[in-house]
Amino acid sequence: MTAAQSKFKITVPATSANIGPGFDVLGVAYSLYLTLDCERLPAGSPLKMSYEGEGAKDVPLVAEKNLITKTALYVLSTFGITSLPPLRIHVTNPIPLGRGLGSSGSAVVAGVLLANAAGQLNMTQDRMLDYCLMVERHPDNVAPALFGGFVASFLRELKPADLEPESIPRSEPTRNGAAAPPTPATDIGHYIQLGFSKEIKAVVVIPDFEVATEDARAVLPDMYERADVIYNLQRIAVLCTALSRSPVNADLIHKSMSDKVHQPYRKYLVPGMAEMLDTISPKSVPGVVGICLSGAGPTILVLATENFDVIAAKVQDVFARQPNGGIKSMYKVLDVVESGAQTEYFD
Ligand SMILES: Nc1ncnc2c1ncn2[C@@H]1O[C@H](COP(=O)(O)OP(=O)(O)OP(=O)(O)O)[C@@H](O)[C@H]1O
Numbered sequence: 001m002t003a004a005q006s007k008f009k010i011t012v013p014a015t016s017a018n019i020g021p022g023f024d025v026l027g028v029a030y031s032l033y034l035t036l037d038c039e040r041l042p043a044g045s046p047l048k049m050s051y052e053g054e055g056a057k058d059v060p061l062v063a064e065k066n067l068i069t070k071t072a073l074y075v076l077s078t079f080g081i082t083s084l085p086p087l088r089i090h091v092t093n094p095i096p097l098g099r100g101l102g103s104s105g106s107a108v109v110a111g112v113l114l115a116n117a118a119g120q121l122n123m124t125q126d127r128m129l130d131y132c133l134m135v136e137r138h139p140d141n142v143a144p145a146l147f148g149g150f151v152a153s154f155l156r157e158l159k160p161a162d163l164e165p166e167s168i169p170r171s172e173p174t175r176n177g178a179a180a181p182p183t184p185a186t187d188i189g190h191y192i193q194l195g196f197s198k199e200i201k202a203v204v205v206i207p208d209f210e211v212a213t214e215d216a217r218a219v220l221p222d223m224y225e226r227a228d229v230i231y232n233l234q235r236i237a238v239l240c241t242a243l244s245r246s247p248v249n250a251d252l253i254h255k256s257m258s259d260k261v262h263q264p265y266r267k268y269l270v271p272g273m274a275e276m277l278d279t280i281s282p283k284s285v286p287g288v289v290g291i292c293l294s295g296a297g298p299t300i301l302v303l304a305t306e307n308f309d310v311i312a313a314k315v316q317d318v319f320a321r322q323p324n325g326g327i328k329s330m331y332k333v334l335d336v337v338e339s340g341a342q343t344e345y346f347d
């Protein structure tokens, strides 16, 4: 970026993590984008932040409290820059918060890209992933949000001392920094983009309640039976290749999207999920390829090749039949997109 390029735009896709058995491993990027329209202001001007879309009523617009700017401040501070340069930032967010569509991961990626552009840091994408992982900890939302497509990823093992400092902001639970933040270790994240059949779209059915990822992780056990671990390992290995093949083998994908590591424990947080997973299949609803909880939920993800509205209606019907008046929901039919987060510069 040159001094003449006073405006820039950051675009970050929404994501679904896990895709069934790939807990904290797999994720896909969607054609639904968090955007930041940024303009440099004269020296000495205060930060001007505005926001529209999902979370507009609740998301704080104070630099030290908002997850996007808080992440950017953290990154800048490790480069010795103690405040955001004077900027006007307009956030447009169509990604529902706390629903399993990676809103926090996209916000963290946007924050790292914001620091990179505003501070002219020239970080590589891999270095930006290191920073994202310091904040978000699990890679399965931030890796597809940053790189795009269907992504498998892992973190190298870190010492607790690398992750503990209070000065590193957390996407969940959010914390405010105090001491000088540590510069992240390098090469924390490792990832590979996998093939994803163009015939497959994502039907995401979004109920009108939130489940915080922190709460959805708190219900998981610390230890697993060997049989359950093997169950998931077998399926994730098959799923990674099955999703890339054409023609689509719906029966194989549906069976490989079954999971025993997180969904069984989360069914109490998402009324109707167990029934949906049991009854909505390629055999019962033509066009269905596979079904799972999207991320930590409560959104339900159905991979499908046709009949998208019919499939969404089946999921919505189960939500609507839940006790105490049912659960309202909405749905979106999304493409899995090959491109990840982008920064465009304008004169
Ligand atoms: N655009 C945003 N701007 C500021 N903060 C955000 C934004 N998007 C998400 N957040 C923060 O992240 C929180 C939601 O994160 P959480 O991890 O609980 O859910 P999620 O990321 O939507 O779901 P999942 O991780 O299961 O896909 C919000 O409550 C808010 O604090």
Ligand SMILES: N[C@@H](CCO)C(=O)O
Residues within 6 Å of the ligand: 017, 018, 023, 024, 025, 138, 140, 141, 213, 216, 217, 262, 295, 296
């Ligand atoms: N793998 C994460 C994704 C949600 O952020 C989880 O399921 O808790």
